[in-house]
Amino acid sequence: MPQSMENFVSENQERFLAELCDYVRIPSVSTLPEHAPDMLRAAEFAAQAMRGAGLENVEVIPTSRHPLVYADWMHAPGKPTVLCYGHYDVQPVDPVEEWRTPPFEPTLVNGSLYARGSADDKGQSYTHIKAVEALRAVNGTLPLNVKFLLEGEEEIGGESISKYVPANRDKLRADVALVSDTSMYAEGMPSLCTGLRGLIYLEVEAWGPSRDLHSGNYGGAAPNAVYGLIELLAKAKNRRGEIQIPGIYDDVEPPSPAEKQSWDNLPFDEKEFLKKEVGAKALTGEPGYSVLERIWARPTFEVHGIAGGFTGAGAKTVIPAKATAKVSFRLVAKQDPEKVIAAFREFVRKKTPKGIRTEVRVLSAAPAVVVNPDHPAIRAAAEAFQLVFGKPTVFIRSGGSIPIVGEFARHLGIPTVLMGFGLPDDGLHGPNEKFLLDHFYKGILTVARFFQQYGQ
C-alpha cells in the first residue's frame, strides 16, 4: 500500500495543484471588510473539497464574522480520532507593489507556487483533505476517525472559533489535533514543532493638540502626537533589544537543557539566515541568546505599523494632533497574556510624555503552547515524517502563534501535532509568499502515513 499511495498522489499531482490554485485565487483577506464575499467563497470551496474527499456531515457554519467549516468521517470504531484544523483566511497583500507576481494569481516558479495563502494556510491545510481522499481512494477506508474544523479568522484573532470550541466540546471530541501551519526546519528535513509563541496584538493611539497645528506658530510649546508616540514606544526596548517593561520577563520558562542542546545541534548558518532570509545589515535581538532561542523561546515587542501627521508627497509643516501604532508581544511558555497586557498598560500610563494622551486597545491575546514530544501521536507523526522524507525527524519550535492550539488544550483537553510543510523563507505575511510543491505532495503522503501509524 505505501507504493500505491505514492502512485496515487503522483498520478494526481496535476489535479491537486489545479485545485490548490483555484483555492488560493480566492482573495480571502479576513481583516478587510470588502473581502467578506470572498471569505464565504473560500469557505464553500473548502467545504466542497471535503465532500469530494469523502468526508461527511460537511457544514459551513455562520458566525458573527467569517464562517467555520466542519466535516467528519467516523467509521473506525475503537480507533483514535484526529481533529484536523486549518484556516482559509489570508493576510492582506500590501505592500502589493513588492510582489513579483500577482498575489492572487498563483504562479509556479522553480518548483514553488507563489500566491498569498499558498503556504499560510490554504496549501498546508489542503494536505489533510487530500490525505483523506488518497487513503479512501487506495484503501476504500480510513485507518482512524477524523474531524475537520477550518476557520476564516486566524489572521484576525480567531474570535468565532474561540467561541465555537468551548460551546461544542462533544461534537469536537478527539484524541489529538493536527495542525499544518508551521515550517519545516529546512527543505527535505522532517520537523515537528513542539512549541509556539503566544501573541498579544494591540493598538496604541496618541493625541496631542486638539487639531493639527502650524509648526512655526506653535513649535517649541505644543506637544506633538507623533513625536509623543515615538518617545513612548522607544522606551519599550533598550539599545540591546531588551524589553524595558517592568516584569515582562518574570514568568519566562527557558527551554530544558536537552532541548537547547538539540537546537544547538541543528544546522544554522547565521550569515545565510541574515543574507537570504532577513536581508538586513545585521541581526538584532537580546544578547546572550542564540538566534533560534531569540525566535523560539524569548518574548518580543514589535511595532507592526505606525501612522500619523502628513505623509503625502512634499512638505507640510504640521504638529500632528493624532498618531496610531500597531504593536504586539510574542509570548513564551508560562507567560500570562493578561499579566503582560496589564504591565504594558501600566508602562504606557507611566511613560506617556507630557502633554500627550494615550489609549491602548487589545485586539487579541493568546498564550504560548508547548507540546510533549513523548505523546503517542507525536511519536507516530515523527515516524510518518521520517518514512516519507527518508531522514530522522527533528524537534523544533516556531516563533509564530497559533492561538487555537491553546484553545484545543484548554477546552478539549487534547495536545496538537504541529506537522508543518512550509519553509522558513516562504514569505508568510509579506510579499511573494510561496509553497514548495514537493513539500505539498510529500505533505499529503505524510499526513496519510501519520493517520496509518497513529491508527495502528
Place this chain on the structure above:
Amino acid sequence: MPQSMENFVSENQERFLAELCDYVRIPSVSTLPEHAPDMLRAAEFAAQAMRGAGLENVEVIPTSRHPLVYADWMHAPGKPTVLCYGHYDVQPVDPVEEWRTPPFEPTLVNGSLYARGSADDKGQSYTHIKAVEALRAVNGTLPLNVKFLLEGEEEIGGESISKYVPANRDKLRADVALVSDTSMYAEGMPSLCTGLRGLIYLEVEAWGPSRDLHSGNYGGAAPNAVYGLIELLAKAKNRRGEIQIPGIYDDVEPPSPAEKQSWDNLPFDEKEFLKKEVGAKALTGEPGYSVLERIWARPTFEVHGIAGGFTGAGAKTVIPAKATAKVSFRLVAKQDPEKVIAAFREFVRKKTPKGIRTEVRVLSAAPAVVVNPDHPAIRAAAEAFQLVFGKPTVFIRSGGSIPIVGEFARHLGIPTVLMGFGLPDDGLHGPNEKFLLDHFYKGILTVARFFQQYGQ
C-alpha cells in the same frame, strides 16, 4: 481723504469679500501634482485682480513648476518703491474629515471667513492689491511706487522665486519689501513682526529587512524598520524637549534684553493659550524659557508625519521593511542651515540603530530673519497700523518661516515690513483655517495708510 478711503473700503466690502471668496475657491495646493491646473488658475486670478486695481506690466511668469505673478506701478518719481510679496499657493487640506466646512467652499462664521488659504496667504496678500485699488479710486494716483511679486511655491520651498530674484535684481529693485503673511498678536492689536524663524524640511527613510517579515518567524532576530526609525528619532530630543543633536544650539543668538522685556510685557495667558489654541493636556518645550521665547527665539525639531508597516484596519503581524518620516528644524538668528543639516546627517549616521539603513533627504532650507525696528519703513508701518486700529503698535516675532524675506535681504539688499493681519488661532496648515474679515478690511486701510506714510 482718510474719511473717503474708509468710505471707499466700507462701500466696497461686499465686492472685496466676493472676490476673495472666488480666490480661495481655487484649490491651489502646490505640493500635490494633480492641482497643477488650479495653480495656473490661481495665478491668472491674481494677475487679473492686479490689472483691475490699475497695476501695470502684469505678467504670469512660467517657471519649472508653478508660475510667478509680477506687476508694477512706477509713476511716483522721487518716491520710494515698495515690493509687495505674497503667495497664492496653499497647504494640503488633510485631515479633511476634521474640517467643519468644505476647505474650498468659503464659509462665513462669526465674522471670519473659513477656507484653506483665507489667511495663509490669499486673504492677507489680497489686501495689498485692494489698497492700490482704493488709493487710486480715491486719489487717482499712488503716493509711492509699487512692484508686486507673487509666488506659487511658498508652501513647498519656494524654489522658483529663489532663482528668479537673484536673476532679476534690476527689475525688482525697491527700497523695502512688504509681506502680509504673519499674525497680529491678538485681535485688534496692531503688531509688526521683527523676526521669523528659518526652516529646514527633511525626509528620513529607514530600511530593515529586504521585505516585510512574519513577526513570529523572525521576531527577536530581525531588525524592524519602523522601530529603528522610532529609536533614532526619539534620540533627537531628551524628555525635557532639549534637542540632543551636538552643536545645534551653538550659534543661537538670544533676543536683546530690551526685546525680551517687551515680550514679557505682552498680554499672554498661558492657560488660555493651552486651552483655546493648543487644546492638549499640557504645553511642552525647553525649560527656562517663556512660551513666547520658545516659539519665537528657540530652534525646534519636529516630526510632521511618519508612515511604515501595516496601518489598515485590524491586525497584521509584519516586521516592516521600510519606514519614512518627515521632520523639520525651525532655526533662529545666526543659525546656519547648512551647519544644522550637516549636524543632523552626522546624528543620523551615528545613532541609526544596528541592522537599519537610513537616508536623509533635504527638501528645503532657509535661515531665520531679524528686522531692525528703527528702519523708516518699519516706523511708517507702525504709525499706519496705529492710525487704523487706534492702538499703539507692538513689536513681536513669528515662529513661522518666510524664506523669501531672507532672499530679499541677500539679493536685493532690502529689509521687509512684516505687516500681518492674521490671528494666532487662524488654523494655518491645519483644518478650519480662517481669516477675520474685520482685519481683512482694516488690513486694506493699513496697507494704504502705510503707502501714504512711507511716501511722505
